[in-house]
Amino acid sequence: MSRLKCLGAGLACAVAFGFAAAPHAEAAHVTLNVWTVDLENQYMFPLAKQFETLHPDITVRVKHVQFQDINNDLARAGITGIVPDVSYIDNPYVDLFRSRGMLLDLAPMIAQSKVIDLAKFYPAPLAAVQYGDKIYGIPRGANTLALYYNADMFKAAGLDPNKPPQTWAEFYADAKRLTDPAKQVYGLAFSAVASEEGTFQFLPWIQMAGGDYNRLDTPDDVKALQFWQRLMDDKLASPDTLVRGQYDSTATFNAGDAAMAISGPWELPRMAKDAKFDVRVALLPTMTAGGPHVSALGEGDNVILAKSAHPKEAFALLEFLNSQMPKVWNKSGFLPVEKVTVDHPNWPTEYALFLQALQTARVRGPSPHWADISQAIQTAIQAALTHQATAAQALATAQQAVDAAASE
Amino acid sequence: MKRWLLLGFGLVITGIYLFPLYWMYVSALKSSEDLFAYPPRFLPHHIVWTVGHVFVQHEMATYLTNSLIIAGGVTLICIVLGTGCARVLARYRNRWVDVALFAILMMQVLPSSLMVTPLFVGFSEAGLLHTPRLAVILAQVAKVMPFYIVLTRANLGQIPVELEQAAMVDGASRIGAFFRIILPLARNGILVTGILVFLQSFGEYVYARSMISEDDLQTATVGLAAFLGPNTSDWNGLMTYSAIYVTPILIVFVLLQRRIVSGLTAGALK
């Protein structure tokens, strides 16, 4: 045991040294700790390397955190005081950490910045980080939802692959036509899972019906949820839609087990590899012909923690990341969050379509109680789709929960 | 004839029981097309060998080493602290022993998922989170020691008190009797329970997940959980990872199982 303890203590010292001792050892040299949801080789990892070569006096230590864990990890870091300098936060949760005083207001530094220009940002991504005259993060990229469809299956079912469904009614009819239980093919794959992903997928529908996260119980909102109920009741989508995330759902589309899928641009590389058919993409259908189109804003923001000892260097990193915006589509699969020119985008048709969808995308929230709100929405979806409650009851309950959360 | 029938049926039920393991191995070798085929394919059409890739890409060498260190540390502390306690509780039978047993059992009632919050706060205050693997070991010992004591107690209770008394008549102290008579007799039982504790700790997830923030110090379960995230459900990778993770312990366990069973039963027969 004593050897083990020594080993543990030795490692601990090494770790502590990495965190605390660097500034003392060499006054000029700074180590930035960065948390991100990216995997190795994605976005932050290569970009941090590039940043290091531009700034030899700064070392960037990037740590991968699971998407579903990052809020928790940040909250815990707030308790221990061992916070990273820079972190990723999913856009609806910026408000939570902001309201707890954990984030640095970047507005003064942005005012001095020659790189970051708020005027260029699209409204939705900016809304996730802007609170009055304060800015609590820099959007690093965006994504949004659209409708993928298997053009080969459209043809086989006698549908025109050049006319994807425009309205919910058409969408339902097409999904029904494409569903073939004998061949184990569902008309549609989407996700109603009880997690942030379910909320993300559902909000556009309720927003197209005129509601929003804080206005869930109007008759039109109920219609949106009833529409989802019909999709499930008529077995146009797999019952597993209730428990599958978006990535798993779309995998069934790629495998030819579903004819349409609602998902985002992050799927494109995998589809190019796995989907052995003519994949096309269209905007989400609207509730009525010519009705408002709404999509959901995905991806997140790079924030600087208020307790960071190196805000200046951290901001330099954020500036560098922002300067890479023209490359995020081709390199990382994110839509740019500001008006930039992307040269030779991969999947140009899809890029144009998703960029179009982004213009009507809305940020979730913002609210410091987003966790409660999101859970209320997930609960409503799941209760209605399993018929434990009617759509109206489920949404009324959710509305109460949202009101209670807001009044806290 | 009857013996062969028994064997045949025994083979069938063992086969049914172990089918999930078979499925894990087959899925680890399937392409994504094979994985999602229905009817399912009991043998892969073409074998996709990703073991090396998964092992390297997911830094399994580091993760498995950390899991070994943690499981080893837990087992060691557990044996050192728990054995004597188990013997004493096995030897006597009175109100205080009842109280002690009750208390010990009470200590393991809460799942790690609930214990982790207060432990995290306490460890944070005590500075233990700077040695996160030690923190996990300390927390996990508290988790498995009641189990160790209960099992070892059953085993040690089989050693007749007369043996100890005889040694003491021969001039040994009670301490000497414990180390020279009881421990050697209980060796097999301790080993067996120790292995069980080791294996349980090798699969520990919640504490490692919550207390270790350094990737280099992280355990194999946490590495596995990375596959279970909403946008990373790569079944082939998940099954490959699982197979790499459990194969060594499965082998060791199958090799040692006779000893494990006889270790527990021998104690019972004394």
Place this chain on the structure above:
Amino acid sequence: MRRPANRRRAEGPVMGRMMARFRDGGSFEVAMVALALAYLFVFATVPMLYTMLMSVQKIDMFTLGSLARPFVGLRNYAHVLAMPVAWRVATNTAIFVFLSVFFQLVIGLALAIYFRQSFPGAATLRGLFLAGWVMPALVVGAIWRWLLAGDFGVVNYLLNSLGLIKGHIFWISDPHVALYSLVIANVWLGIPFNMLLLSVGLAAIPEDVYEAAALDGAGPIQRFLFVTVPMMRATLGAVLSLSIIFTLQQYDLVAALTQGGPSNASNVAQYWSWQLSFETYDIAGGSVVAVLMILVVILVAILYVGSTRFEQQA
């Protein structure tokens, strides 16, 4: 098993016994117990008491670090118990524990008895069963999620081929089934442990008792009821209480298999408590559920301690 020779002395007055212990080195024994208990006190009791404290305070994930937290009495309890899902979770937990423990015990006992018979390879096959024991629950959950997948799961295929069902059962996403999927996976996980401990108990029954019973004309069922069960009371009690506790602690499996869904259909107390604490940061609510679970397990602990009494009579 035999009665400790010094049982009479051990039951003497407390003070006298303490003195006697110190004289013959008994303080060593007290120290050994005290050391283990002290360890558990620091790393298990204190956190548990802290959980109780948090259950009557206004506290969330972000105020966890500061010690100035207002007391709110039993308001958290009222809040949690008033949640619509509370009753559902309580029922689910009861079903989950009862079915898991029942089937683990029955199947474990059946297997222990089966493999006790003498046939070639009996010991080896029994050993292979123990493979389930070494599997981390997280891995087991992942594998079962894959086996039980609704559209392309192999379990559905096998049941269809055998003509047992028609069409697909959505094991994970059908709210009427999800809880039982959890039970199935948990039973799979718990069988080896039950079988192992029950094998040990069976082995402790002297063969001549069975022979005597057989001579008296007892059939296999009578021998089981009137020899095996009474002689296994201590083992059964221990196995039962440990199984209940293990099942109540089964968090990893739920996390990997159903995450309590859909619509809380398979949510159980240990997972719900975690959800409250770490998904909506309501540490107080999570602590309330934890405290309620402690109360349940106190009952189980009493059951276990009671069962150890039979050891003396066996």
